[in-house]
Amino acid sequence: MSETAVIIETIVKAVVVLSVVAGMGAFATWIERKVLAFMQRRLGPMHVGPYGVLQLAADGIKLFTKEDIIPQNALKPIFVLAPIVAATSAFVAMAAIPYFPEFTVFGYTVHPIVSDINVALLYVMGVASVGIYGPLLAGMSSANKWSLLGAARAVVQILSFEVVSGLSVLAPIMMIGSLSLIDINDFQSGGVTNWLLWKQPLAFLLFAIAGFAETNRSPFDTIEFEAEIVSGFATEYSGMRWGLFFVGEYANMITIAVLVSIIFMGGYNPIWFIPGAIVMLLKVSFWIFLFLWVRAAWPHVRPDQLMWVCWKVLMPLALVNILITGIVLV
Amino acid sequence: MSNSITAYMFLAMLLLSIGFLGVISRKNIFVIYMSIELMLNAVNLMFVALSRYNDLMSGQIIAMCIIAVATAEAGIFLSLIVVLYRRKKSLDSDIFNTLSQKEAL
Amino acid sequence: MYEIIAFYTFSALVIGLFGIVVLSKNALYSMTALAGGMVFISGFFFILDAEFLGVVQIVVYTGAIMALYAFGMMFFDTTRDVKEDIRCKKIFYTLSILSAVLVLIVLSAPIFSANIEAIYPTLEGVGNVQTIGLLLFTKYLVAFELAAIMLLVAMIAGIVLVGKKLDAQSDDLEVAKELK
Numbered sequence: 001m002s003e004t005a006v007i008i009e010t011i012v013k014a015v016v017v018l019s020v021v022a023g024m025g026a027f028a029t030w031i032e033r034k035v036l037a038f039m040q041r042r043l044g045p046m047h048v049g050p051y052g053v054l055q056l057a058a059d060g061i062k063l064f065t066k067e068d069i070i071p072q073n074a075l076k077p078i079f080v081l082a083p084i085v086a087a088t089s090a091f092v093a094m095a096a097i098p099y100f101p102e103f104t105v106f107g108y109t110v111h112p113i114v115s116d117i118n119v120a121l122l123y124v125m126g127v128a129s130v131g132i133y134g135p136l137l138a139g140m141s142s143a144n145k146w147s148l149l150g151a152a153r154a155v156v157q158i159l160s161f162e163v164v165s166g167l168s169v170l171a172p173i174m175m176i177g178s179l180s181l182i183d184i185n186d187f188q189s190g191g192v193t194n195w196l197l198w199k200q201p202l203a204f205l206l207f208a209i210a211g212f213a214e215t216n217r218s219p220f221d222t223i224e225f226e227a228e229i230v231s232g233f234a235t236e237y238s239g240m241r242w243g244l245f246f247v248g249e250y251a252n253m254i255t256i257a258v259l260v261s262i263i264f265m266g267g268y269n270p271i272w273f274i275p276g277a278i279v280m281l282l283k284v285s286f287w288i289f290l291f292l293w294v295r296a297a298w299p300h301v302r303p304d305q306l307m308w309v310c311w312k313v314l315m316p317l318a319l320v321n322i323l324i325t326g327i328v329l330v
Numbered sequence: 331m332s333n334s335i336t337a338y339m340f341l342a343m344l345l346l347s348i349g350f351l352g353v354i355s356r357k358n359i360f361v362i363y364m365s366i367e368l369m370l371n372a373v374n375l376m377f378v379a380l381s382r383y384n385d386l387m388s389g390q391i392i393a394m395c396i397i398a399v400a401t402a403e404a405g406i407f408l409s410l411i412v413v414l415y416r417r418k419k420s421l422d423s424d425i426f427n428t429l430s431q432k433e434a435l
Numbered sequence: 436m437y438e439i440i441a442f443y444t445f446s447a448l449v450i451g452l453f454g455i456v457v458l459s460k461n462a463l464y465s466m467t468a469l470a471g472g473m474v475f476i477s478g479f480f481f482i483l484d485a486e487f488l489g490v491v492q493i494v495v496y497t498g499a500i501m502a503l504y505a506f507g508m509m510f511f512d513t514t515r516d517v518k519e520d521i522r523c524k525k526i527f528y529t530l531s532i533l534s535a536v537l538v539l540i541v542l543s544a545p546i547f548s549a550n551i552e553a554i555y556p557t558l559e560g561v562g563n564v565q566t567i568g569l570l571l572f573t574k575y576l577v578a579f580e581l582a583a584i585m586l587l588v589a590m591i592a593g594i595v596l597v598g599k600k601l602d603a604q605s606d607d608l609e610v611a612k613e614l615k
């Protein structure tokens with residue numbers, strides 16, 4: 001295949017991934033409201049469309065037509081840039097993630113991955129870590145104390161939990177010997193018993209906790225906790241700029257769900273008679289549901305408790321886990 | 331692409347001179363520090379380009395060591411800036427002249 | 436061909452962003468531009484088949500160093516420009532730009548005159564993680580360990596510098612000075 005064909009194929013794939021994930025992200029907002037409502041014995045959105053499904057469209061129209069406010073003392077270029085950074089970094093991270101097993105359409109084999117680089121896992125985590133520039137720049141350019149506090153919390157929280165997630169994912173990488181997510185997936189082929197979840201339960205737990213913190217979901221959503229710091233870094237934002245932050249957050253959630261499914265839960269290998277693609281969808285849906293479930297079930301934690309748990313409990317555990325894995329492997 | 335190594339080297343040197351311009355012309359110590367980082371980046375780029383075109387991995391290892399040095403430098407420099415700011419309440423590099431002859435007590 | 440297009444696009448972006456770093460009056464603009472420029476530098480690393488280093492560049496430089504640095508900037512008011520009173524502006528700027536151009540000429544003249552030829556212009560399979568790992572833990576083991584020790588020392592130094600005890604001491608010094 002010539003270079004141009006590869007480029008065109010990559011662009012098509014990127015557009016497909018972008019639109020599908022953005023759509024899923026928007027749909028996830030409706031799911032979140034519904035699930036939370038049912039867990040709290042409410043109905044949730046009911047008025048627009050059947051069971052309130054069209055609430056999405058209503059929200060979209062509202063966000064697009066809302067007045068776009070930029071505070072007088074804010075640094076305008078950076079204020080405008082921040083939400084774009086947040087959304088972009090969330091989507092760019094998806095370039096190296098394989099979603100489904102490869103399949104054939106009209107005699108043409110499709111690899112459902114935008115770019116198969118051999119440092120995929122590091123790449124995804126690195127680009128996701130660039131996502132802190134969204135809250136950071138938003139908070140620093142807004143000229144608002146709540147924004148600044150939110151940005152400070154964002155940096156502290158995400159940088160700290162980056163350490164935990166990096167260290168916890170190191171142990172599975174040591175066992176597999178490759179950073180490519182396709183290799184990681186192939187390592188677990190052959191049924192539920194081959195999942196890395198059973199070999200690395202501690203790493204799985206740590207990675208899941210760090211994932212909750214990095215996507216700033218409750219119980220770790222200290223970044224924009226309404227009761228303490230109005231809306232955190234997003235206090236001064238309105239309309240579509242605020243919507244971009246929201247889209248970025250949901251895209252990050254999907255990324256984490258896909259990553260956990262691939263690294264620890266067998267990826268897109270078929271189970272019994274269920275084909276791989278459906279297995280993957282089920283796992284990702286389960287993880288999204290878990291995000292909502294935890295949000296409904298657990299109270300917030302304080303930022304200092306969060307830091308305490310990160311540096312004094314989770315990080316030593318991750319180190320011990322790496323040490324034990326190394327000893328067992330040697 | 332026969333002379334692309336020259337292009338990479340020239341780009342690296344250009345970035346280095348931009349960083350140099352920052353170090354000598356700015357007075358905000360934050361920006362001076364960022365210019366130093368920028369120069370380190372330029373050198374990194376040169377090492378990686380050379381290692382690619384000479385088929386030697388050593389260049390990449392050295393670039394990694396430079397990144398490690400930059401990390402250590404960032405930590406120390408940041409704490410230095412905080413200490414300096416606490417003492418003088420300013421970021422202007424002209425104020426930190428305790429050792430100069432003119433301003434010495 | 437796409438490699439050349441990518442190279443020139445990244446070059447223009449990096450030079451533009453780094454220009455903002457150096458010339459902007461506001462430290463927040465500088466920081467944002469520098470973070471962006473570092474991401475694009477990692478783009479060069481990807482073109483040069485050094486994927487691992489490219490990712491390390493993103494993770495360490497953009498994700499950690501610049502974020503840490505931005506955290507430091509929160510101590511100061513970043514939305515205001517920092518005044519830099521420079522006497523004899525014209526002479527100052529002429530001299531500094533002149534010296535930068537001089538550095539550029541001095542450093543890049545040998546490159547053009549030596550007419551460096553690439554020994555292996557295209558080579559497959561270089562730059563993967565295994566090769567770096569092997570080299571790092573055999574030939575460059577001492578450098579690696581020294582880097583680790585250096586990071587530890589830097590961490591301790593950072594903690595000691597901004598730690599509360601030293602702060603109290605400096606406060607004491609200031610109080611003593613005022614008493615004098």
